[in-house]
Amino acid sequence: MTVASQVKTTLASLKSAQANLETFALSTENQEAKQLFENAAKTTQQVVDQLHSRVQELEQQEPQYKGF
Numbered sequence: 001m002t003v004a005s006q007v008k009t010t011l012a013s014l015k016s017a018q019a020n021l022e023t024f025a026l027s028t029e030n031q032e033a034k035q036l037f038e039n040a041a042k043t044t045q046q047v048v049d050q051l052h053s054r055v056q057e058l059e060q061q062e063p064q065y066k067g068f
Contacts, residue, residue, distance in 0.1 A: 004055070004058045004059070007051065007054060007055055007058060011048065011051045011052060011055060014044060014047060014048050015048055017044055018045055018048055021040045021041035022037070022038075022041045024037045025037035025038045025041060
């Protein structure tokens with residue numbers, strides 16, 4: 001497995017985790033837990049954004065990895 005494919009797999013996993021955190025925040029009545037999930041989702045989204053930028057850099061440097 002190449003570095004590019006590993007980074008893309010990690011990005012997909014993080015997006016899934018971020019979506020799960022948002023779902024948990026919406027489904028709980030506990031305000032403290034809701035805030036915790038919302039904060040974790042925001043932090044995860046920031047990491048997703050940064051990793052997405054890295055994927056774009058990798059694809060630009062190594063065009064053969066584009067779209068994988």
